[in-house]
Amino acid sequence: MSIMLFCLVHGNTFKYAFPVKIKKNETVGDLKKVIKMKKPNNFANIDADRLILWKVSIPFDLSNDKRNVLEIDSKVDIKTVLEGEELLPIDNIKEHFDKPTKKYIHIIIELPTFFESPYFSQDVINKINKMHNQLTQKAIDTISISKINSENYQNLQRHLNIKFENVTFNNIPTHSNVLPLAFKWKEKSELAHKDEYLKWLRKYIPLTNGYIWYDVGGNSDLLEIKKDPRLPFNIRGGTNVVIVKDCDVKIDMVPESIYAVLELKKKVERNHNKQVILKMIIADLITARDRAVFGILSDLIDEWRIFWLENENNKTIKGWKAPSRNIAVQVISMLLSKKGLKSFQDNLESTSPIIPAAKRVKFDILFQNKIIDEDDDIARMEDVYDVMSKKEIMHHKVGVASKIIKSIPFFSSMYI
Structure with missing residues (x-):
């Protein structure tokens, strides 16, 4: 007497299940041959005896945990999660399937972990598999922005084929001779100065048209990006302050709405440059297409550095150190003005920008012509x-x- 069993190849979803007929007095070894004959293309170059069959009991038409995990996890463990029982070739079909339940998956087919080919010896196949795994399955590191070192930064530069250039600007137009007071740091951490530095920023670099200085110092995952082919590693971290619109804050869309990142330090050091550059790049990648993010590194006293991406002749990260607090504040004010925030076209067409970051571009613009290798x-x-x-x-x-x-x-x- 023949029975019908529904089979599914491990890794496939339910819609690819297929039935096979087998006699009860036949063996699991015979069932492997029937399955291979049923799907000759799927199991080409795989001998029937190499197929691994697992007995399962998973309803077709009822929502259940086993079916759900099969739909979302192509590598689900058959034995532990699906409660599968591996069938031996000498087992009799009747031992396991006397009266198979209708509308159920009865068999999960696991393919062999290695490939046997008449064209290659097994030794060659093993070496190819090993080489392939080493080349294409490297673990992706996760880099914390606050701990980026020279090796990480150089790796990023090589991956992007981008250079750094420090620039100077002469005759920057200034509209005020009033020197903003230096910020007074106290004996506590930078983040503990939240209220004080926000008050300072709002006083000396006021924003209009709904744009605000927004403190994000407590969010260490604000700038997080994973498995992005444009980057050589996963990245996570945060910053002190960002420029966003008030309406974006209200709907919890801060990471997607950043115009600029501001990193504050009591004492600015060399490694802080790398941190703010990386923060600028990540913010630019995750924010909207209509804004090119720039980075600011400052102690709110005498150290004022601005970083941006530019595509004048070559892909470049550019940096500028302000000669004074007064000029720094006025340049940042101009960059964050209504015109500066909403349009870069006039500056992009100009061959001689008068302020830093006027010709900044988005990361994706910089790499839009990159050929996918x-x-x-x-x-x-x-x-x-x-x-x-x-x-x-x-x-x-x-x-x-x-x-x-x-x-x-x-x-x-x-x-x-």
């Missing part, structure tokens, strides 16, 4: 390994290995 495509191919045949996966891995070998100077001459 084969490594990006490799990463996407790996994402769909679960729906590729073993032959396709091996051909792809061989291609990756070949590309790497060609890039090694000793071997490259062999391919000319």
Whole structure:
């Protein structure tokens, strides 16, 4: 007597389930052959005896934990999460499926972890797999902005192929000879000065049109970005103050609405430059397209540094140190004016900007012409390994290995 069992390949969703018919007096080994015959393309180059079959009991038409996890996790553990029982080839079908329940998944098919090919020895296959894993499955580090070091920063510069340039501006127009009073730091942390420095900023660099100085010092995850192909590592951190619109704060859209980041230090040191540059880049990546973020590093006394991205001749991070507190405050005021916040077109068309950051651009503009290299495509191919045949996966891995070998100077001459 024949029975019908519904099967699903591990990693697929319910819509790809398929039925097979098998006699009760046949074995699990026979069932493997039936499954391979049912789906010859899916199991090409895989011998039937290499298929691993698991007995499960998962309803088709009823919402349940097992079905839900199958839909969202392609690598779900069959034994522990789905309560699967591995079937032995010598087991009799009747032992496990005397009266299989209708509208249930009965079998999960697990593919072998390695690929067997008539074209390569197993030793070669193992080496290709090892090389591929080392090249494409590197762990992505998470960098804390406050702890960025020279190695991290240089890695970022190499990844972006971007340089840093310190610039000077002569004859910056000033409209006031009144010197803003120096901020008075006390014997407590920078963050503990929140009320004082916000009052100072609002007094000497007032904003209009709904823009505000907004304190974010308590949010260490404000500037967080993960698995972004434009960056060589994950990044998390925060800053002291940002420029946003009051309406954005009210709807909790601060990270997506930043115009500028302000990092405050009692004593400005060299490593703080790297921190504020990174904060500026991350803020620019996560904020809206209509604003190019710039960074400010200051002690609110004599140290005033502004950083921005520019694309004049080459991709550049530019920095400017204000000669005085008065000039710094007036430059920042101009950059945060209604015209400065809403439009950069006039400045972009000018060959001689009169103030720093007038020709700043967004990060994406800077890299919009970057050609996506084969490594990006490799990463996407790996994402769909679960729906590729073993032959396709091996051909792809061989291609990756070949590309790497060609890039090694000793071997490259062999391919000319």
